[in-house]
Amino acid sequence: MYGSKGVGAFAGRRASAAVLGAALLMTACSSGDGGDGGSDKAAGAEITQQPKDANPFWVNPEGTAAQRMASLEEDGKKTEAERIRKIAEQPVAEWISPENPEEQARGFTEAADRAGRTALLVLYNIPHRDCGQYSQGGAADGNAYRAFVDGVAKGIGDRAATVILEPDAVLHLVDGCTPEQFHEERYDVLGGAIAELKSLKNTTVYLDAGNAGWGNPDQIHEPLKRAGIDRADGFSVNVSNYYSTEDSIAYGKQLSAKVGGKPFVIDTSRNGNGPYTGGDPDERWCNPPGRALGETPTTKTADPLVDAYLWVKRPGESDGECKGGPKAGEWWEDYAVDLAEAGD
Secondary structure, eight states: OOEEEETOOOOOSSSSHHHHHHHHHHTTSSSOOOOOSOOBBBTTTTTOOTTTTTBBOOOOTHHHHHHHHHHHHHHTTTHHHHHHHHHHHHBOOOOSSSSHHHHHHHHHHHHHHHTTOOOEEEEETTTBBBGGGOOOOOOSSSHHHHHHHHHHHHTTSSOOEEEOOOTTTTTTHHOOOGGGGGGGHHHHHHHHHHHHHSTTTEEEEEEOOOOTTTTOOOTTTHHHHHHHHSSSEEEEEEOOOOOOOOHHHHHHHHHHTTOOOEEEEESSSBBTTTTOSSSSSSGGGSSSSOOOOOSOSSSSOOOOOOEEEEEEEEEEOOOSSSSOOSSTOOBOOHHHHHHHHHHH
């Protein structure tokens, strides 16, 4: 995350062994019938899939929120458990970490396929990621990133997947955050990633395009074209941010008009109360108080240009070590409960 402009909160900071183990475990979960309108009960977690006609994305019955919900219930904390249930029952994106990307992508897409749903994945491993802020890191260089994408593509195979590609990667080319000497490499690897992922049979790709609060669509539409937006299915907005759905639609429609009418998806995971306007302006994006869950994920949206409302940022995971939060991507239960409670 860079100032108030970017995404922050890399969700793949948990130990690689734990990620891989969870991904492989999920392939063994009971899958239900995969019907168009039914709810598929998952073994052990009391979590069901959402009706497929409105929400085709996979709910992970072994996700962090589901596990915490079960733990709270066991501890007799019924009120807190019901708050967390509001998160656990919705499909949230799986952020693929750099270790064993093929195994992770395979585990998530196989589990989703068994449930008759589509896996929602995020690739957030671009070299020189996040400009040295809370989610700094990423692949060592272009070749390492290409190998990462190769692994993800092999793991997905012919199964259904929707991929959010590299939050902030194009934005940081525009706002001066990423040094000029890295620009050509970034354009090249983004274009290559789009081409490779789109060569798969059932994969949809949305290239990230910032949010309603960072600047003007005139600043980013040409960079998006250089990065390969023409070959992608569309773009994503508001990832890990808090701008309202109304403002995000307005921003997305302005940008769509400049990139050939491409549709877009909106991250509504935490935008129920809009952006935070207090405190240090440079860190208003980071674990802001008083926020709320936004619209639940669905493909039935308010505008024909909006393909879906998605929970790309995983509600309850920290943006970084600010305002008392843990490291980026780590579960913060008090914050998760507050998000759910504020959304009532």
